[in-house]
Amino acid sequence: MKKKVFLTRTLHDxxxxxxxxxxQIEVHxxxxxxxxxxxxxxxxxxxxxxxxxxxxxxxxxxxxxNNLKVIxxxxxxxxxxxxxxxxxxxIRVGYTPEVLTDATADxxxxxxxxxxxxxxxxxxxxxxxxxxVIYGAYDYVGFxxxxxxxxxxxxxxxxxxxxxxxxxxxxxxxxxxxNRLSKSKEKSLGVKHASFExxxxxxxxxxxxxxxxxxxxxxxxxxxFRKMKKTAFLINTxxxxxxxxxxxxxxLKKKIIAGAGLDVFEQEPIDKNNPLAKxxxxxxxxxxxxxxxxxxxxMAEITVKNLNLGINGKKPIYSVGY
Numbered sequence: 001m002k003k004k005v006f007l008t009r010t011l012h013d014x015x016x017x018x019x020x021x022x023x024q025i026e027v028h029x030x031x032x033x034x035x036x037x038x039x040x041x042x043x044x045x046x047x048x049x050x051x052x053x054x055x056x057x058x059x060x061x062x063x064x065x066n067n068l069k070v071i072x073x074x075x076x077x078x079x080x081x082x083x084x085x086x087x088x089x090x091i092r093v094g095y096t097p098e099v100l101t102d103a104t105a106d107x108x109x110x111x112x113x114x115x116x117x118x119x120x121x122x123x124x125x126x127x128x129x130x131x132x133v134i135y136g137a138y139d140y141v142g143f144x145x146x147x148x149x150x151x152x153x154x155x156x157x158x159x160x161x162x163x164x165x166x167x168x169x170x171x172x173x174x175x176x177x178x179n180r181l182s183k184s185k186e187k188s189l190g191v192k193h194a195s196f197e198x199x200x201x202x203x204x205x206x207x208x209x210x211x212x213x214x215x216x217x218x219x220x221x222x223x224x225f226r227k228m229k230k231t232a233f234l235i236n237t238x239x240x241x242x243x244x245x246x247x248x249x250x251x252l253k254k255k256i257i258a259g260a261g262l263d264v265f266e267q268e269p270i271d272k273n274n275p276l277a278k279x280x281x282x283x284x285x286x287x288x289x290x291x292x293x294x295x296x297x298x299m300a301e302i303t304v305k306n307l308n309l310g311i312n313g314k315k316p317i318y319s320v321g322y
Contacts, residue, residue, distance in 0.1 A: 003311060004067075005048035008034040008055045011074070015300040022308070023048065040064050048311045050074065050303055054268065057081040062089055070310025074303045076100055076290070077239065078320050079212050087322040094306025094316030098157060099298040100290035105161035107289050108207050108237045111261030112150075112166075115233050115283045116205070117142040124280075143204075143231075146170040151203030154210035154238070155181065155191070162207060163189050174199055200224055205233045212239035220244060225251040233259045237289045240265040249275045252282055263289050 002024040010016065010027050019025050026042065028034045033054040043049060043065045051057055053075035059082050062068070070092040071081055078095045086093050114120050118140065125131050125140075150166045152159045152175040163173050167190045174194040186193065199206065206228070210216050220234065221244040228234075234257060236243055245266045251257050259281035265274075268287055276282050290299065306316035315322075 003048065004046040005050065005307065005311070006042045006046045007050040008039065009052050009074075011050070011303065012297055012300045014297075015304050018304055019307075023311075036061070043068065048072065048307050050307060051081075053077050053080055055080060057086075059085045062086055062091065065089075065091070069313065070094065070307055070316070072303050072307040072310060072316065074299055076104075077211065079239070081320075083320045086320075090322070092306075092310035092314075092316055092322060093320040094303070094310055095318050095320060096299045096302045096306075097318055099302060100295050101157045101161050103292045103295040104158045104237055104289040105165060107263060107285065108158070108162050108209075108235055108261075109165045111235050111237070111263065111283055111285065112205055112207065112233070113145065115235070115259045115261040115281070116145060116148075120283050121280050147172070148204040149174060149202055151175070151194070151199040151206045152191070153196075153199065153206060153208050156209060158237075159207075159209040160189060162209070163191050174203065197227070200227045201229070203232060204229065205235060207235040208238045208242055210238055210242060212241045216242050218242070218244040220248070222247040222251065222256075225256050228257050230255065231258050233257065233261065235261045237263040240268065245274075245276065249279070252276075252279050259283075261285075263287055 005019060005023040005025045007025065007027045009032060028038065036056065040061055043061060045067055047067045047069045049068060049071045051071060051073050053073065057071055057080060062082060062085055068091050071086060072094040073081060075095060076097045078093060081093055083093050146169060149172045152163060152173065155175040155177045159175065166173055173191045175191050176194055176196045176199045180193050219242060225247060248260060252260060261283040263285045264287055276284060290296065302317060306318065309316045
């Protein structure tokens with residue numbers, strides 16, 4: 001009898017083919033994210049679960065899982081899973097870091113370039129047929145990247161990779177991290193450590209690369225925006241709830257800061273009436289940090305490998321806690 005595996009959403013054909021060889025699989029094909037009622041009914045007798053970052057795998061869901069051996073999430077984040085409780089229940093949790101480092105760093109840098117040079121804004125001007133005259137000396141100007149100070153909050157894999165991109169554009173890079181890097185590592189990356197207060201006040205661009213925790217919840221709020229330069233930009237490709245969106249909207253409207261590039265939001269997908277979508281000094285992308293063909297395929301490969309290991313009582317390639 002094949003072990004049962006449930007997927008809250010479909011994966012690549014090659015991944016499904018591999019799973020079908022070993023397991024009795026069922027794929028949710030309805031509303032995304034999967035309704036909690038359906039998730040709760042399906043998790044009762046499966047030994048493996050493949051989920052996505054918007055699926056809430058909380059204590060109540062885990063308590064219903066009678067045979068669950070592994071939760072394999074198709075994401076670098078795992079704050080949607082109660083990992084502490086999963087560990088108590090001896091359920092393995094696998095995730096997919098590293099492979100999306102380059103893709104997410106590239107998107108962070110593309111948002112940075114876009115918002116400073118007003119690229120998307122220019123695209124809208126042309127498509128809306130508003131380009132009537134050739135721009136003059138003071139019209140429609142952006143900012144150079146060269147010589148600007150980029151402040152990276154969270155110098156993990158993605159933050160370090162972003163630093164390399166920025167260095168190639170002759171930017172000055174400062175960072176704040178829970179643990180400071182060695183001086184030799186700082187030198188090789190071309191970065192300088194700064195307190196959070198200094199990073200906020202001195203950066204021309206702040207790029208956020210921290211997980212969403214109690215400590216980071218809405219840490220970028222009006223108090224912080226007022227400490228930033230009026231010419232500063234905020235880039236966020238980490239988690240939406242690290243930023244207080246209501247405060248950000250006010251800061252952008254009142255020009256307390258110059259602009260923002262966002263790939264993540266407090267609510268995803270965003271509400272059709274979200275005021276951020278009406279602001280010209282905000283560049284928005286629909287949570288596509290890892291969305292390259294190559295990266296997404298690699299994530300699927302690792303998700304399956306994590307599941308294979310965990311369902312057989314072994315530690316996933318990338319494991320959380322147990």
